[in-house]
Amino acid sequence: MSTPTTAAVPTKWWSGGKSPFNVEYGKLMMWYFLMSDTFTFGALLIAYGTIRFSSNSWPNPNEVFQSYPGMSEGTSAPLVFVSIMTFILIISSVTMVLAVRAGQEMKKNKVVFNLILTILGGLAFLSCQAWEWTHLHHEGAWWGSNPFLNEDGTQSSTNFTNFFFTITGFHGFHVFSGVIINIIMLIMTLNNVFEKRGHYLMIEKAGLYWHFVDLVWVFVFTCFYLI
Amino acid sequence: MEQTTQAEHSSNKHEIRNVTIVLTVLTLLELTLGFMMMRMADGSTAKISTKIAIIILMLAKAYYIVAYFMHLKHEIKNLIMTIVVPLTLFIWFIIAFLGDGESYKNLRNTYDAHKKAVSTQKVEIKKETHSEEGAKH
Structure with a gap:
């Protein structure tokens, strides 16, 4: 079944009797699921881009997203809070990689430790997002209502807030389900499910999903907050 | 395995x-x-x-x-x-859709004088519009 990939003779992956992708079924299907999810997010972001390109002006993200919790009245700190959110997600992705590596080395305690860190990172990100949504809602922004003016001082349509809440909401929902998946992985690890099974491949699949959530945030962060 | x-x-x-x-x-x-x-x-x-x-x-x-x-x-x-x-389908998606948005904007600015006038009219009082919007909720 196993074919050495380092052999001098190139492996004939399509000759039958083995997986031509050299991964097990679940992992391949996770990749295909993530590809389909990429198209969903891509469609949302391209729709956002199309509407933005068809508008004469657009709200300036540096005026809209300029707050952080506990800041004093009248100050503005654009990009600061969202940078923190971005780093939280990157770091939680790193701890997830470490959990996957520990799983490959069959080190249960290390898996548990890194999974807990990843879950905490996910929860921290969700809390940040909850705060930001609440803050914007108090300013009068919601689906169908946009208190912000365009960059050139003209009246803005509700497109901006509609896209913002839909896309960050859809991403937040992915973070939420990722946290749930990681919690299930943690419980399974603690119950020695993977030890008995002899491998931690399930963690690798959960890891793929978690990295995808981080990947989508790279795009959402750039499209909404930076440009 | x-x-x-x-x-x-x-x-x-x-x-x-x-x-x-x-x-x-x-x-x-x-x-x-x-x-x-x-x-x-x-x-x-x-x-x-x-x-x-x-x-x-x-x-x-x-x-x-x-x-x-x-x-x-x-x-x-x-x-x-x-x-x-x-x-790689995304390459086409991005070119086609963003180009379409840009073209729609240009067409509207050229042929829809009313829309252009509305979308380029500046809002006078900045702070008041904030509180009015907030009061609706």
């Missing part, structure tokens, strides 16, 4: 650390450009080129996450191709 031990190199530890550093540096670069962009005039060449630079940095970040964190670089070519080739 022999695949569990695939691609277990001793360089893995360094790889994770290096990719973390690269992602952090790229994010910091993006943020620096974002802060620089605040002082640029809307629609100026400088601002547009900064935006393009940010998009290139974004794609570089995406590459590092997919290639190293999601391990795709160390998978065999068949798997890489089955994932990457369908994604």
Whole structure:
């Protein structure tokens, strides 16, 4: 079944009797699921881009997203809070990689430790997002209502807030389900499910999903907050 | 289940650390450009080129996450191709849809005088509109 990939003779992956992708079924299907999810997010972001390109002006993200919790009245700190959110997600992705590596080395305690860190990172990100949504809602922004003016001082349509809440909401929902998946992985690890099974491949699949959530945030962060 | 031990190199530890550093540096670069962009005039060449630079940095970040964190670089070519080739559709998506948006804007500005007048009329009182909107909720 196993074919050495380092052999001098190139492996004939399509000759039958083995997986031509050299991964097990679940992992391949996770990749295909993530590809389909990429198209969903891509469609949302391209729709956002199309509407933005068809508008004469657009709200300036540096005026809209300029707050952080506990800041004093009248100050503005654009990009600061969202940078923190971005780093939280990157770091939680790193701890997830470490959990996957520990799983490959069959080190249960290390898996548990890194999974807990990843879950905490996910929860921290969700809390940040909850705060930001609440803050914007108090300013009068919601689906169908946009208190912000365009960059050139003209009246803005509700497109901006509609896209913002839909896309960050859809991403937040992915973070939420990722946290749930990681919690299930943690419980399974603690119950020695993977030890008995002899491998931690399930963690690798959960890891793929978690990295995808981080990947989508790279795009959402750039499209909404930076440009 | 022999695949569990695939691609277990001793360089893995360094790889994770290096990719973390690269992602952090790229994010910091993006943020620096974002802060620089605040002082640029809307629609100026400088601002547009900064935006393009940010998009290139974004794609570089995406590459590092997919290639190293999601391990795709160390998978065999068949798997890489089955994932990457369908994604090239995005090249067409982006060109076609953004071009369509741009064209719609230009057509409307040329032929719909009313729409153009409304969308270029500046709102007089800035602070009052905030509180009025807030009062509705």
